Every structure is written in structure tokens, then in C-alpha cells.
Amino acid sequence: MIVLNKNIEAITNIDKDFAQWYTDVVKKAELIDYSSVRGCIIFRPYGYKIWELIKSYLDKKFKETGHENVYMPLFIPESLLTKEKEHIEGFAPEVAWVTHGGNEELNEKLCVRPTSETLFCEHYKNIIESYRDLPKLYNQWCSVVRWEKTTRPFLRSLEFLWQEGHTAHENFDEAQEETIRMINIYAEFCEKILAIPVIKGKKTENEKFAGALETYTIESLMHDGRALQSGTSHNFGDKFARAFDIKYNDRENKLRYVYQTSWGVTTRLIGAIIMVHGDNNGLVLPPKIAPIEIIIVPINLKDENVIKKAYEIKNVLEEKNFRVKLDLSNKTPGWKFSEYEMKGVPLRIEIGKRDLEKNCFVLARRDTCEKIICGFGNFDLRVKEILDDVQDNLFKKALENRKKKTSEAENLDEVKKILLDNPGFIKTDWCGDINCELKIKEETGATIRCICLDENIKKKKCVCCGKEATEKIYLAKAY
Amino acid sequence: MIVLNKNIEAITNIDKDFAQWYTDVVKKAELIDYSSVRGCIIFRPYGYKIWELIKSYLDKKFKETGHENVYMPLFIPESLLTKEKEHIEGFAPEVAWVTHGGNEELNEKLCVRPTSETLFCEHYKNIIESYRDLPKLYNQWCSVVRWEKTTRPFLRSLEFLWQEGHTAHENFDEAQEETIRMINIYAEFCEKILAIPVIKGKKTENEKFAGALETYTIESLMHDGRALQSGTSHNFGDKFARAFDIKYNDRENKLRYVYQTSWGVTTRLIGAIIMVHGDNNGLVLPPKIAPIEIIIVPINLKDENVIKKAYEIKNVLEEKNFRVKLDLSNKTPGWKFSEYEMKGVPLRIEIGKRDLEKNCFVLARRDTCEKIICGFGNFDLRVKEILDDVQDNLFKKALENRKKKTSEAENLDEVKKILLDNPGFIKTDWCGDINCELKIKEETGATIRCICLDENIKKKKCVCCGKEATEKIYLAKAY
Numbered sequence: 001m002i003v004l005n006k007n008i009e010a011i012t013n014i015d016k017d018f019a020q021w022y023t024d025v026v027k028k029a030e031l032i033d034y035s036s037v038r039g040c041i042i043f044r045p046y047g048y049k050i051w052e053l054i055k056s057y058l059d060k061k062f063k064e065t066g067h068e069n070v071y072m073p074l075f076i077p078e079s080l081l082t083k084e085k086e087h088i089e090g091f092a093p094e095v096a097w098v099t100h101g102g103n104e105e106l107n108e109k110l111c112v113r114p115t116s117e118t119l120f121c122e123h124y125k126n127i128i129e130s131y132r133d134l135p136k137l138y139n140q141w142c143s144v145v146r147w148e149k150t151t152r153p154f155l156r157s158l159e160f161l162w163q164e165g166h167t168a169h170e171n172f173d174e175a176q177e178e179t180i181r182m183i184n185i186y187a188e189f190c191e192k193i194l195a196i197p198v199i200k201g202k203k204t205e206n207e208k209f210a211g212a213l214e215t216y217t218i219e220s221l222m223h224d225g226r227a228l229q230s231g232t233s234h235n236f237g238d239k240f241a242r243a244f245d246i247k248y249n250d251r252e253n254k255l256r257y258v259y260q261t262s263w264g265v266t267t268r269l270i271g272a273i274i275m276v277h278g279d280n281n282g283l284v285l286p287p288k289i290a291p292i293e294i295i296i297v298p299i300n301l302k303d304e305n306v307i308k309k310a311y312e313i314k315n316v317l318e319e320k321n322f323r324v325k326l327d328l329s330n331k332t333p334g335w336k337f338s339e340y341e342m343k344g345v346p347l348r349i350e351i352g353k354r355d356l357e358k359n360c361f362v363l364a365r366r367d368t369c370e371k372i373i374c375g376f377g378n379f380d381l382r383v384k385e386i387l388d389d390v391q392d393n394l395f396k397k398a399l400e401n402r403k404k405k406t407s408e409a410e411n412l413d414e415v416k417k418i419l420l421d422n423p424g425f426i427k428t429d430w431c432g433d434i435n436c437e438l439k440i441k442e443e444t445g446a447t448i449r450c451i452c453l454d455e456n457i458k459k460k461k462c463v464c465c466g467k468e469a470t471e472k473i474y475l476a477k478a479y
Numbered sequence: 480m481i482v483l484n485k486n487i488e489a490i491t492n493i494d495k496d497f498a499q500w501y502t503d504v505v506k507k508a509e510l511i512d513y514s515s516v517r518g519c520i521i522f523r524p525y526g527y528k529i530w531e532l533i534k535s536y537l538d539k540k541f542k543e544t545g546h547e548n549v550y551m552p553l554f555i556p557e558s559l560l561t562k563e564k565e566h567i568e569g570f571a572p573e574v575a576w577v578t579h580g581g582n583e584e585l586n587e588k589l590c591v592r593p594t595s596e597t598l599f600c601e602h603y604k605n606i607i608e609s610y611r612d613l614p615k616l617y618n619q620w621c622s623v624v625r626w627e628k629t630t631r632p633f634l635r636s637l638e639f640l641w642q643e644g645h646t647a648h649e650n651f652d653e654a655q656e657e658t659i660r661m662i663n664i665y666a667e668f669c670e671k672i673l674a675i676p677v678i679k680g681k682k683t684e685n686e687k688f689a690g691a692l693e694t695y696t697i698e699s700l701m702h703d704g705r706a707l708q709s710g711t712s713h714n715f716g717d718k719f720a721r722a723f724d725i726k727y728n729d730r731e732n733k734l735r736y737v738y739q740t741s742w743g744v745t746t747r748l749i750g751a752i753i754m755v756h757g758d759n760n761g762l763v764l765p766p767k768i769a770p771i772e773i774i775i776v777p778i779n780l781k782d783e784n785v786i787k788k789a790y791e792i793k794n795v796l797e798e799k800n801f802r803v804k805l806d807l808s809n810k811t812p813g814w815k816f817s818e819y820e821m822k823g824v825p826l827r828i829e830i831g832k833r834d835l836e837k838n839c840f841v842l843a844r845r846d847t848c849e850k851i852i853c854g855f856g857n858f859d860l861r862v863k864e865i866l867d868d869v870q871d872n873l874f875k876k877a878l879e880n881r882k883k884k885t886s887e888a889e890n891l892d893e894v895k896k897i898l899l900d901n902p903g904f905i906k907t908d909w910c911g912d913i914n915c916e917l918k919i920k921e922e923t924g925a926t927i928r929c930i931c932l933d934e935n936i937k938k939k940k941c942v943c944c945g946k947e948a949t950e951k952i953y954l955a956k957a958y
Contacts, residue, residue: 033602037589040552040554045549048550051550069528069531070522070523071521071530073638074591074638075575076516096579096589097579098591100575112553119516122515123514142622143553147580159554
């Protein structure tokens with residue numbers, strides 16, 4: 001049984017205008033508010049709580065794998081930012097510059113960090129002397145600024161929240177192992193916690209991080225068939241170490257450069273959750289990162305027994321560590337149903353006079369709109385079971401959607417046709433030439449999202465030039 | 480038995496040069512590193528972990544008292560910052576200005592937030608319509624920037640980490656209640672968790688927060704007899720609401736201004752912990768915020784039984800949720816003793832071959848240097864008991880020190896003498912005139928740290944002018 005959104009302003013139809021639907025949802029689900037600062041958003045409590053849950057899962061995982069949190073300065077002096085040539089070329093066009101402090105002009109302008117490789121390198125040079133000091137496995141949670149021209153909440157903003165891991169190792173192999181370890185942690189997190197299936201791969205030379213040897217990425221597919229880069233992990237080799245002169249005494253007492261990595265995910269993940277799981281009633285949240293897992297709506301607000309029972313249910317669930325809310329506000333049940341559907345709360349408990357007479361209550365799933373009659377005996381187990389099923393079901397639906405929207409193509413005409421008929425991922429082959437990469441983008445609007453790892457591409461031809469292919473790739477239009 | 484610091488470079492004697500002692504400790508205990516960004520510090524893992532522990536205690540307390548976390552933009556447009564007259568006058572001289580984004584000059588310059596009242600006000604104007612929307616109880620954890628001329632790690636820096644609570648209420652009384660609630664939470668936190676006794680009071684008109692009606696403060700006393708403002712809570716009345724036009728429909732359906740508060744503590748608290756508890760062997764940390772509560776040092780690294788037992792102890796303690804570390808590095812026990820004393824680890828477990836023969840191990844307290852022989856039966860209870868005692872003892876010592884360094888004075892000559900002989904808090908009386916306040920500072924270097932709440936000052940005379948006093952105050956030289 002589907003409950004209609006009679007009581008709140010309708011949002012735009014998801015299949016009619018996806019961009020407008022997105023804008024409606026982020027506002028109406030009270031995830032964000034706009035401010036007078038162009039391109040910066042306000043994370044409202046409901047939106048920020050999702051980020052807090054993401055943080056607590058990942059932070060635990062980082063610490064389990066030996067990483068420690070630090071905090072680096074917000075500012076980077078121009079001379080420090082420019083030390084690694086490719087790095088500054090990549091970031092210079094998009095940084096914000098502080099030129100005045102108090103009432104005085106600064107001798108050297110400071111950029112507001114767009115990322116903190118340069119600061120970590122300066123620090124590592126100070127504190128690393130010997131192989132005994134390695135590896136250094138650091139991470140920081142902070143906000144960074146990139147001067148974007150066009151912005152969208154969560155997806156692209158002047159300021160965003162993220163974590164950035166920065167590590168230093170004795171040799172290339174250890175750095176590579178760390179790079180892969182972290183992209184795997186991101187992939188597992190997206191699939192298990194956010195219920196978002198991802199494709200793991202490598203970025204092309206053209207698309208890799210400014211200053212990296214190699215960039216690994218996880219790519220997910222949104223409801224509208226566009227891809228979203230959802231996390232990246234970079235192997236720097238000793239490039240930054242050479243630019244910043246970070247050397248250590250190795251086990252043979254010889255001076256060597258360290259090998260470094262960095263990796264990060266951002267509040268963009270919240271955009272992914274919205275665009276992968278949402279529907280025409282608003283947000284749909286996987287239970288594991290839902291600020292409210294269960295909303296309790298009493299049908300008869302003036303019936304003492306109903307209210308008493310509602311509290312009982314709440315207390316039992318809270319004791320079992322569910323995130324649960326009882327809404328006793330003076331609104332109609334229908335209004336509340338719509339409100340918490342808009343907010344994507346995975347499970348609703350309805351309890352009224354008539355339910356009590358039958359010694360039961362109603363469970364309503366957000367993902368399937370299914371209603372389930374539930375007795376009071378061990379009902380917390382039932383709730384747990386259903387929430388687990390919602391989590392699984394959301395992943396399955398997303399995977400199903402991605403499968404439907406993944407095609408194969410042998411030439412650019414096929415690519416163009418697919419992008420019109422069934423936009424999504426296009427798995428194909430590439431010769432490795434940047435000219436083909438640029439031509440694909442120019443002619444189709446799709447970009448190489450990633451190069452597949454460990455795939456057999458014998459006897460395949462490049463989707464663009466028809467010459468022998470060296471790489472299996474995923475193409476897609478992307479956010 | 481006192482263990483000497485033979486194995487690490489000595490730090491400056493705490494009573495000879497307290498400022499240099501402080502600088503030595505923050506570096507040698509690996510709390511911070513300096514960077515090429517003037518006045519900004521790097522929080523190293525050990526220093527940042529203390530902040531994480533502070534955050535987790537306070538965040539829990541804030542949430543228990545109904546507050547929700549949000550995140551506001553890092554930047555404030557000049558026009559927004561200048562809306563409340565007193566506020567901008569207070570902050571203008573110390574903000575950093577972003578004037579360029581990417582390669583372009585901005586139409587309007589943006590300041591890097593020194594505090595976020597103006598952003599919260601703009602947001603509250605957007606989202607508050609009715610008394611049903613009140614109170615709004617928001618908090619954010621972030622970093623802020625104030626362009627200080629002279630800086631010291633944790634105590635005064637260009638950028639620091641803090642939390643800022645911002646609330647909106649229906650009337651003055653509720654705002655006042657919140658203001659007091661929060662200063663009480665800070666006071667309790669400092670005393671119970673940081674083991675730092677504080678004095679609660681009100682700031683003078685001259686010292687209150689720019690834009691506030693009233694500022695409440697907690698003041699603590701450092702080892703050298705200087706005071707440190709350790710947390711503040713401000714009642715704004717409807718001043719900001721009038722400047723930002725934040726109105727709501729009240730219960731009688733009349734438009735009224737909201738009443739607001741803000742309150743904050745910063746990474747300065749880490750400075751307070753160092754300067755209240757530290758000694759000539761380095762840092763001394765209260766167990767409740769110690770990144771490592773117990774360090775285990777095996778005496779015979781090559782003895783399998785010793786190592787096995789050390790692991791057993793570690794596992795038992797970890798299971799009981801103690802923060803424990805086993806140091807198996809290839810250094811001498813003596814070196815390790817000094818190292819973890821420098822780092823202020825509250826409790827050390829020493830275990831060697833001879834201890835095993837006697838079926839016991841040694842516990843060494845950081846605060847008293849006392850060594851205790853401990854058997855293996857239920858030793859975790861013994862450890863808990865001792866850590867609790869360390870926590871209590873540190874508070875008692877700090878309170879004792881404050882008592883010794885708190886004097887009374889009746890005139891400025893007495894104030895001057897006390898500041899020479901026994902610097903600390905001076906409890907005295909004041910007529911309330913700003914001219915006396917300024918004269919006290921000019922002549923003695925001490926400032927009014929706070930006005931006492933609810934004290935009888937009948938028939939007392941102003942310490943400065945000798946006229947009738949209206950306020951009981953605490954004077955001190957301050958950081």
C-alpha cells in the first residue's frame with residue numbers, strides 16, 4: 001500500500017526533472033540550507049548527522065588499520081603550495097587566497113587548503129629520520145576549499161567536508177599496498193554501509209590526481225544513469241618526497257626517499273546516497289546511516305494507553321541501541337507519514353487504539369511501502385530483521401539498476417546511441433592514447449571513469465580509433 | 480621512588496622558566512609540531528587524541544541536553560559580518576580576508592570565520608517562523624581564525640579548534656537559563672574530567688564578548704599563578720535578533736524577536752591541562768583524557784614468558800576498555816620510563832623475569848611516582864582503583880595549589896605586593912567603574928577575571944578608588 005504525500009508540498013517527479021528533484025529533496029528533507037556565501041551550504045542537523053555516521057564508521061576502520069588522526073593548518077603559504085610542479089598546476093586555478101590579516105596586507109599570500117599534501121610533506125620532513133619512524137599512517141577530518149564556478153549541494157561546492165589520509169612508507173610496494181588497501185576499504189564501506197555498489201578501477205593519466213603516479217577510484221551509478229566518483233586513493237611514489245626532500249635512513253643505513261600515498265572521501269557521498277536510493281516520495285536512507293532508523297507515530301494522540309505503549313516501544317528499541325524517535329507533535333498521522341518518508345526514515349511504527357485492542361502494531365517499510373502487522377513478543381528482533389532486510393534490499397535494487405544501465409559498445413556510434421537510449425556505464429576497450437580519450441569526451445560527452453583492473457583485453461579494438469586496445473574501460477557521463 | 484630522566488634531553492626546570500618549560504613539553508611530548516604557517520600549529524596524533532577525548536565527552540553532554548550538531552560555511556561575506564555593530568567592532572581587527580578566488584578578484588571580500596554568530600543568525604532568520612520552532616539548540620565543531628600578533632601553542636594561535644553552541648529561545652529567561660546551563664556544564668567538565676578546579680563568574684562590561692549582553696566565564700589557575708579563561712557562555716538578549724530581524728510568531732500569534740545565546744571552549748583547554756598538572760618530568764595527564772591510560776613496559780624483551788604475560792595483561796585491560804599500550808620497541812626500559820613520563824601517561828606497568836617468579840608485576844603512578852606491587856588476581860580492578868585515585872589526586876593537588884595562590888587585598892599596594900610575593904588569584908571588591916578597572920590593569924598588570932555571582936559585598940570598599948564597592952571580583956594576571 002502506497003501512502004500519498006498529501007500533506008507536504010509535492011517534489012518534482014524524479015524521472016521528469018532529476019536535477020530539480022534533487023534540489024527539492026535536499027531542501028525539503030532538511031539536509032541543507034543555503035547561505036549568503038556563494039557555493040557554500042549549511043549542513044542542517046539531519047544532514048550533518050548522516051556525515052557523523054559516515055565518519056564514525058570510517059574512523060573506526062581507519063584506526064583498526066593502524067591510522068592515527070592529526071590536524072594540519074587551514075592555510076598553506078604560496079611558496080609551500082608551489083613546491084611540487086604538477087600539484088600546483090592542478091590546483092592553482094581553484095584556490096582561495098587570503099591576502100590580508102587584520103588590517104595589514106600579508107607579505108606572502110596564503111591559500112585556504114584545497115588538499116593538504118604539501119603540509120603533510122613539510123611535517124614528514126621534520127619528523128621522519130629512520131626506517132623505524134615508518135610507516136607514518138595519518139588521517140585528518142576537516143573541510144577544504146576549491147573555487148568552483150558552478151556548484152550543487154554535496155556534489156560540488158566551494159567548501160566541502162572530507163577526510164584525507166596521508167601516509168609515508170619505506171618503499172614503493174608498501175605504498176602500493178596501502179593505496180589498494182584504502183580503495184578496498186572505501187569500496188566495502190560504500191557497498192556494506194551505504195548500500196551503493198561501486199566499480200573499482202584506475203584513473204587515466206589525464207584524469208589522475210595532480211602530482212600522483214597512479215589514482216585508484218570507486219565509481220557509482222546514480223538513478224539518472226550518470227556516474228559519480230565516490231572515493232580516490234593515490235600512489236605518489238617518491239615524487240613528493242623528491243620535491244620536499246623527505247629522506248630516511250634505511251635498514252642498511254643508506255639515505256632514501258620515502259614513498260607516499262593519499263586517499264579521501266567527501267560529503268559527496270551524501271549526494272550519492274540521495275541519487276542512488278531516493279524516489280518520488282523523497283529520500284530513502286539505508287538503515288546503517290539513517291539518523292533515525294525507526295519513527296514511531298501514535299495514531300490517537302489523546303489516548304493515554306496508546307501514548308504509554310508508544311513510549312514502551314521507544315524505550316525497548318533505544319535500549320537495543322536503535323536510533324528511534326517518537327513524534328508526539330500536534331500534527332496529523334498522515335502529515336507525519338509523509339514527513340518521515342520525505343526524510344527517508346527506513347521504518348515507521350504506527351500504533352493506534354485499534355492496534356492495541358488486537359495487541360499489535362504496524363510496521364511500514366520506506367523502501368517497499370509494505371505494511372507488516374507485528375505482535376509485542378520480542379518485537380525488537382523483528383525490527384532488526386526488517387532493517388537488515390531493508391539494507392540488503394536497497395543494495396540489491398541499486399545493483400539491479402546498475403546492471404540494467406550497463407551496456408557494451410564497440411564504436412563511438414554505439415556509445416552515442418546507448419547514451420540516448422539507456423544512459424549509464426558503457427564497458428568497452430581503449431588503446432590508451434590520450435587523443436582517443438579526448439575525442440570520446442568531445443563527441444559523446446562521456447568520460448573514461450576508470451580503467452578496469454585485471455581484465456583480459458586480448459584481441460579487442462579501441463572504441464574510438466579501432467586500433468589494438470590495451471585497456472578495458474568504463475565510460476559514462478559523470479557528475 | 481623518583482625515576483630520573485636520564486635518557487631524553489632534559490626539559491627546562493618548571494620553576495626557573497615556565498614559558499620555556501611549556502614550549503619544551505609541547506614539543507617533546509609530541510603534542511604539536513610547528514609549520515611554515517605563522518601562528519598555526521600541527522596537532523600531532525598524541526595531541527589530537529586529547530582533543531578527540533575532550534570532544535567525545537562534551538559532545539555526549541551537549542546531545543544529552545538536547546543540542547544538535549550542524550556545520551556552517553567557513554567564510555562570512557563582509558556585509559554579513561558587519562550587521563551587528565558591536566560584534567564587528569570587536570572582531571574586525573583580527574580577521575583574515577579572502578580577496579581572490581582562483582585567478583579572479585572577488586566582488587565582495589570574505590572573512591575566514593573568527594566565530595559564527597552572523598551565519599547562525601542568517602540561518603535562524605530562514606528557518607524560524609513560530610514558537611513551535613523554538614528553542615533551536617545548535618552546536619558546531621570546527622576551526623576558527625583570529626589574526627593574533629603573538630602566538631603560543633594551544634593558548635593563542637591564528638587558527639584554533641573549538642566548538643561553538645548557538646541557541647535561539649522564546650524569551651530572555653530561557654536564554655538566560657541556557658547561558659547558565661552551559662557554563663555549568665563547562666565547569667563540571669573541567670573539574671570532573673580535566674581535574675582542573677575553576678571559578679565561575681561574569682565578565683565585566685569591558686571584557687564581555689563583542690555583541691553580548693552578558694558573558695559568563697570559567698577561570699582556572701596555572702602552575703605559575705596566571706589565570707586562564709577556560710570557557711565562556713554569552714547571553715545576547717535580542718540584540719542579534721534585532722540586527723538580523725529574526726522574529727517568530729509567539730503563543731498569542733504576535734511577532735516577537737528571538738533571544739539568543741552562544742558558548743564555546745577551545746583547544747586552549749589542552750594548554751590548561753599542561754600548565755595545571757605538568758611537572759619537571761613533563762606532561763601529567765588526568766586518566767579520563769589520557770590517550771594512553773596505561774603503558775606496559777616489559778623489562779626483559781627476550782624472555783618469552785615475560786612477553787606472553789605482557790600481552791595477557793594488555794588483552795585483559797583492553798577488554799575492560801582501558802586505553803593501553805604495550806611497548807615492545809628495541810629501547811631500554813629506562814628510556815621508555817622517561818618517554819612515557821614525558822608524555823604524562825598516568826600509570827605504568829613494569830613486568831620482568833623476577834616479577835614473574837613472584838607472580839606479580841609493578842604499577843608506577845605518574846602523579847606521585849609511587850610504585851605498587853600487584854598480583855594477577857582481578858588486577859584490572861586494582862588498575863581501575865588506582866586510575867580513579869590519580870584522577871582525584873590531580874584535582875586535589877590543583878585545588879590545593881589554587882588555594883595557596885589565592886589571596887585577598889584591600890588596596891592596589893596590597894595587590895602589587897601579592898603579585899610579586901605569591902602571584903595568583905586576588906579576591907577583592909570593586910565599585911563597578913570602568914576607570915578603576917583600567918587603572919588596576921595599568922598599575923598592576925592584573926585584570927578583572929570575573930565578577931563573583933551571588934556574593935555579599937555589603938560595606939566593602941573598591942580596591943582602587945576606595946569608594947563603596949558593588950561587586951566582589953577576582954583579579955589575576957592572565958594568559
